[in-house]
Amino acid sequence: MRNRKGGFGDFPDSNKEACPVEFTLDVIGGKWKGILIYHLMDGTKRFNEFRRICPGITQRMLTLQLRELEEDGVIHREVYHQVPPKVEYSLTPFGQTLGPIINLMRIWGEEYQTKQLSAESCPVETDIQL
């Protein structure tokens, strides 16, 4: 992922206009990006709000992921020059076009999160219905 930053210059020629699925995953496929976009879908968020929502993420990773999303034009970063500082993140119109995908991923996740786990905990075939 993240390997198109320079603008495809590094690809020989094979996958210049690579698989569109790959392109999409490159935008939302980062470990936290989907979640960040997801939470931005119901409104503007601040830096420490994200840290509260995603307890697992470190501030460094949060910064990096937000920066990449910003570079990709998915989110907007609004800085208020005041003390204490205030920065608000929001989806750009472009970022909002990702909404349907994120929503579908949420629905699928809700649907199969439990079923998949039960399936995984059964190493062999079972007659317990999934």
Added chain:
Amino acid sequence: MRNRKGGFGDFPDSNKEACPVEFTLDVIGGKWKGILIYHLMDGTKRFNEFRRICPGITQRMLTLQLRELEEDGVIHREVYHQVPPKVEYSLTPFGQTLGPIINLMRIWGEEYQTKQLSAESCPVETDIQL
């Protein structure tokens, strides 16, 4: 990613039933997984077929990604015991439920692959319509 293999035992308690988006990304978010699933959507594939379709992937990565998809119950691995060996990969019914997501990602990718690139090449705001 991939950190739920043991069945959530490693999570303290916070995100046991984590964000469903995160769950979904965990299944399809690997570097090549989306593409592999995508190509399996139009039929069974063999190992070296994938290597031809995705020239960038090494056999090691291909093996690993296929194994993970298999462990997640997304794909089925059919081994024909013969010489030369033959192994066919296909989507399980479970894996096919991912179809709509992959399709949406493909459509989005096709739609924005070009536009996004033009946007990225413009460091400042422009009146060239995206």
Added chain:
DNA sequence: CGGGATCCCAAAAGATACTG
């Protein structure tokens, strides 16, 4: 043909400390 095993390097990510 379809991998497995091993080695090794590079990139990703965590921890900690510091700052405008």
Added chain:
DNA sequence: CAGTATCTTTTGGGATCCCG
């Protein structure tokens, strides 16, 4: 509050050789 900088650890992933 919202980060940066630096360091260390972990992981990803390429190269190579081998096997059934």
